[in-house]
Amino acid sequence: MDYAASFALIAPELVLTISGLVLLLVAAWGGDKASRMISIAAAVSLGGAFALAAPAVCTGATGLDTMAFGDLFRADAYANLAKLMIFAAAGAVLVVAPRFFTGIGEMRAEYPILVVFAALGMSIMVSATNLLTLYIGLELNSLAAYVLAAFLRDDERSAEAGLKYFVLGALASGILLFGMSLVYGFAGTTNFMGIAEAVQGDLSTGMLFGLIFMLAGLAFKISAAPFHMWTPDVYEGAPTPTTMFFASAPKVAAVALLARVMMEGFGTQVDAWRQVVIAAALLSIIIGALGAIGQTNIKRLLAFSSINNVGFILIGLAAATVTGISAMLVYLAIYVVMTVGSFVAVLLMRDAEGNQVEGISDLAGLSTTRPALAAVMAMLMFSLAGIPPLFGFWGKFVVFEAVVQADMLALAAIGIAASVIGAFYYIKVVKIMYFDEPAGTITGEGDTPHWALLFICAAIVSPLGYLLTPWLGELADGAAASLMLPA
Amino acid sequence: MTVFAFYMFAAFVIASGAMTILSRNPVHSVLWLILAFFNAAGLMVLVGAEFLAMLLIVVYVGAVAVLFLFVVMMLNIDFAEMRAGFMKNAPLGLAVAVILLAELVLGIGAYRAGRLELGTPTGDAAPIAGASNIENIGALLYGKYVFLFEAAGIILLVAMIGAIVLTHRERRATRGHQNIAKQNARRPDEATVNVKPEYGQGVEL
Numbered sequence: 001m002d003y004a005a006s007f008a009l010i011a012p013e014l015v016l017t018i019s020g021l022v023l024l025l026v027a028a029w030g031g032d033k034a035s036r037m038i039s040i041a042a043a044v045s046l047g048g049a050f051a052l053a054a055p056a057v058c059t060g061a062t063g064l065d066t067m068a069f070g071d072l073f074r075a076d077a078y079a080n081l082a083k084l085m086i087f088a089a090a091g092a093v094l095v096v097a098p099r100f101f102t103g104i105g106e107m108r109a110e111y112p113i114l115v116v117f118a119a120l121g122m123s124i125m126v127s128a129t130n131l132l133t134l135y136i137g138l139e140l141n142s143l144a145a146y147v148l149a150a151f152l153r154d155d156e157r158s159a160e161a162g163l164k165y166f167v168l169g170a171l172a173s174g175i176l177l178f179g180m181s182l183v184y185g186f187a188g189t190t191n192f193m194g195i196a197e198a199v200q201g202d203l204s205t206g207m208l209f210g211l212i213f214m215l216a217g218l219a220f221k222i223s224a225a226p227f228h229m230w231t232p233d234v235y236e237g238a239p240t241p242t243t244m245f246f247a248s249a250p251k252v253a254a255v256a257l258l259a260r261v262m263m264e265g266f267g268t269q270v271d272a273w274r275q276v277v278i279a280a281a282l283l284s285i286i287i288g289a290l291g292a293i294g295q296t297n298i299k300r301l302l303a304f305s306s307i308n309n310v311g312f313i314l315i316g317l318a319a320a321t322v323t324g325i326s327a328m329l330v331y332l333a334i335y336v337v338m339t340v341g342s343f344v345a346v347l348l349m350r351d352a353e354g355n356q357v358e359g360i361s362d363l364a365g366l367s368t369t370r371p372a373l374a375a376v377m378a379m380l381m382f383s384l385a386g387i388p389p390l391f392g393f394w395g396k397f398v399v400f401e402a403v404v405q406a407d408m409l410a411l412a413a414i415g416i417a418a419s420v421i422g423a424f425y426y427i428k429v430v431k432i433m434y435f436d437e438p439a440g441t442i443t444g445e446g447d448t449p450h451w452a453l454l455f456i457c458a459a460i461v462s463p464l465g466y467l468l469t470p471w472l473g474e475l476a477d478g479a480a481a482s483l484m485l486p487a
Numbered sequence: 488m489t490v491f492a493f494y495m496f497a498a499f500v501i502a503s504g505a506m507t508i509l510s511r512n513p514v515h516s517v518l519w520l521i522l523a524f525f526n527a528a529g530l531m532v533l534v535g536a537e538f539l540a541m542l543l544i545v546v547y548v549g550a551v552a553v554l555f556l557f558v559v560m561m562l563n564i565d566f567a568e569m570r571a572g573f574m575k576n577a578p579l580g581l582a583v584a585v586i587l588l589a590e591l592v593l594g595i596g597a598y599r600a601g602r603l604e605l606g607t608p609t610g611d612a613a614p615i616a617g618a619s620n621i622e623n624i625g626a627l628l629y630g631k632y633v634f635l636f637e638a639a640g641i642i643l644l645v646a647m648i649g650a651i652v653l654t655h656r657e658r659r660a661t662r663g664h665q666n667i668a669k670q671n672a673r674r675p676d677e678a679t680v681n682v683k684p685e686y687g688q689g690v691e692l
Binding site: 006010017020021024068069070072073108110113114117120121124132133136137139140143144146147150151153162 | 649651
């Protein structure tokens with residue numbers, strides 16, 4: 001094993017680890033007064049990790065040169081593309097978090113540090129080519145996430161969110177571990193490529209059990225139905241920047257991880273897991289759409305929206321082809337932008353005293369009181385619904401195109417029909433903003449970082465985003481090809 | 488002889504594992520758990536992993552289980568309340584039990600249909616010839632799996648940060664501290680103010 005080469009491959013992770021540890025020391029001596037500086041430094045280190053991960057995506061790195069530490073870690077174009085999304089989303093969280101927590105007097109220096117360590121865990125997850133690496137990355141991310149959810153410890157809802165997330169997350173980890181131990185027992189190895197060799201031919205019952213348990217455990221982590229129950233409660237209770245984090249980065253990481261396990265480890269057994277993925281995808285789309293209808297809290301609504309979107313992402317995986325994985329990555333990228341944009345818009349919902357407002361009814365008549373915010377939010381909602389001129393449509397289009405190419409017309413038809421149900425509640429939000437009597441609660445001013453972030457997201461989501469499609473498509477194709485290639 | 492020992496240890500592990508979840512008194516549960524650990528250590532000795540066996544006893548029995556015992560004793564559990572609502576939840580519990588049993592039967596059936604062939608590890612996983620248990624574990628932990636070992640260290644660090652973030656509170660003074668030097672240095676013109684309020688107006692201090 002060549003340590004120098006391995007360390008060069010884990011450069012983004014090393015940057016995050018070292019900056020996390022140094023910032024922890026700064027926090028220990030500087031106290032909460034240093035939290036602003038620590039937030040900036042953490043965002044800079046995420047930017048550095050982003051820059052280090054980018055070259056591998058552009059060159060489409062693949063093959064044995066991307067393996068680090070024997071068979072434990074793989075920094076190919078696929079992993080690095082996912083890392084870019086994760087680091088960008090985590091960076092966006094660090095931009096909005098200080099204003100939110102300072103506003104309620106709860107800003108503490110540990111928040112940005114935990115975000116950095118969570119991002120580190122996620123980047124280990126997407127690079128995992130071994131069940132052990134997978135589990136370590138997942139737990140590193142989850143442990144940081146539990147604390148981020150309960151960060152407002154004096155707020156009952158935040159504490160409840162943290163506890164719920166912890167109990168259900170621990171249960172999911174247990175299920176995942178049980179599946180992993182079965183897979184290890186029947187394959188005799190924890191390495192994905194070794195598993196792929198072991199599962200050729202007929203799948204034994206024990207292996208199938210392991211596969212299903214692993215799928216169930218990972219479905220918890222991406223909040224796919226029927227393992228989605230925790231999502232609305234946790235998303236509503238957690239502090240809004242944390243919710244924004246949960247809805248963006250960990251989704252990317254867990255979906256990318258799921259796709260890698262399925263394609264690298266069980267690539268020869270597509271029929272065994274495809275039906276499970278299809279069932280989870282359709283259930284997620286339908287439950288996400290129906291569950292959102294009665295909601296009165298915008299964060300709960302966005303939670304159901306994320307369940308709904310995970311369904312579409314899983315449809316890309318169900319195709320189990322290079323086009324399908326590429327479509328899944330494109331959808332993920334667009335989804336991250338839309339989610340970050342929506343949550344920044346939610347963070348800009350402030351009353352005259354600068355307190356956060358979360359009710360959907362408070363949005364009434366926003367078009368007359370805050371026309372800019374209403375226009376951007378309407379655009380994001382239309383984009384989430386997948387209405388054509390906006391970029392959200394492109395994600396749904398490529399996913400369904402991939403499924404049709406894989407001869408799964410029925411799945412595409414049901415998916416498209418279900419996406420119409422979803423459009424209902426997105427449009428309802430727009431209707432409340434534009435056609436209802438002004439409620440007059442949202443009067444607070446926003447600040448420059450929020451608006452800057454919101455306009456970047458809005459610009460990408462707008463029809464201008466289509467200028468990105470050739471470039472994004474090329475990167476995603478390269479990444480998907482690097483995943484499918486037998487090392 | 489080995490076979491007899493194996494069945495004895497295995498039977499005790501299973502029996503005490505069952506008693507851990509069956510006994511009504513949580514303190515008894517922990518004690519049964521300790522017995523299960525001991526017997527598992529015995530099984531490890533039988534397969535030649537004596538270092539792991541000692542570690543299990545030192546770490547799990549010596550530290551973890553005793554810690555459990557402390558926690559359980561401090562919980563102050565109301566036993567009457569624990570029994571209430573048992574009948575209401577019994578059908579659900581029974582259903583779960585039946586499902587788990589069915590899964591177990593299936594699992595065993597699967598195992599019998601295509602049983603594992605435990606070969607000698609080769610390649611990377613091959614043990615170092617003539618080296619002891621500890622050397623073998625060390626070679627894997629600090630060689631092949633050093634990345635995971637370090638990452639696990641960060642997990643522990645994050646857990647520690649989390650515990651501190653969620654529980655540590657700045658000690659705020661509940662009473663004002665008396666500063667005698669400041670008291671003595673206080674002068675009348677700093678302490679008293681002469682105001683002439685307008686009629687009907689309040690005094691602003």
